[in-house]
Amino acid sequence: MSDYIPSPVEWVRNQVELYESSGGTQGTTLRDTGLPVIIVTNKGNKTGAVRKTPLMRVKDGNAYVLVGSQGGAPKNPVWVYNLRSDPEVEIRDGTDVWPMKVREVSDAAERARLWDLSVAAFPPYADYQKRTDRVIPLFVAEPK
Numbered sequence: 677m678s679d680y681i682p683s684p685v686e687w688v689r690n691q692v693e694l695y696e697s698s699g700g701t702q703g704t705t706l707r708d709t710g711l712p713v714i715i716v717t718n719k720g721n722k723t724g725a726v727r728k729t730p731l732m733r734v735k736d737g738n739a740y741v742l743v744g745s746q747g748g749a750p751k752n753p754v755w756v757y758n759l760r761s762d763p764e765v766e767i768r769d770g771t772d773v774w775p776m777k778v779r780e781v782s783d784a785a786e787r788a789r790l791w792d793l794s795v796a797a798f799p800p801y802a803d804y805q806k807r808t809d810r811v812i813p814l815f816v817a818e819p820k
């Protein structure tokens with residue numbers, strides 16, 4: 677198995693540590709918002725190392741929508757490139773852990789539906805999209 681490299685961002689790294697060390701019973705929301713977070717385990721596209729990325733939980737049946745918002749920053753988060761290069765991930769949702777495969781959403785109608793679902797789950801996504809010229813990438817993670 678490849679080595680795990682924790683996020684260089686302290687609050688993100690701490691959330692992953694608490695979430696995983698508690699077996700998915702603590703650190704499962706975004707700060708004090710009460711809104712649920714999942715942990716996506718993915719592989720670095722250059723290092724091949726294991727990366728763990730907390731994201732907001734957006735569910736569509738038994739699939740998850742992964743939103744590359746990065747707070748409306750001008751550039752895509754690096755994990756977007758990791759998923760494009762290796763779609764095999766593991767998703768932890770609380771105490772449940774699932775092997776999943778991701779695909780990027782390109783169809784306009786599907787994107788519109790999943791974007792609305794994402795904003796319903798986490799309303800700030802709408803402001804994040806207004807802040808940036810890039811189209812925020814969406815992925816769907818489906819059970820294998």
Ligand code: F42
Nearest residue numbers: 688691720721722723729730731732744745746753754755
């Ligand atoms: N980010 C979102 O985009 N959407 C969300 O819904 C979201 C929710 C969320 C909830 C809780 C929380 O704690 C964090 C949340 N985040 C959310 C932030 C998210 O977890 C990521 O931290 C953020 O999106 C930035 O992702 P990133 O992949 O750009 O991470 C940076 C900070 C990072 O780890 N950079 C590494 C570094 O060393 O600078 C590189 C990591 C990497 O994957 N490297 C690649 C490799 O091969 O290992 C190669 C890198 C290259 O050069 O191509």
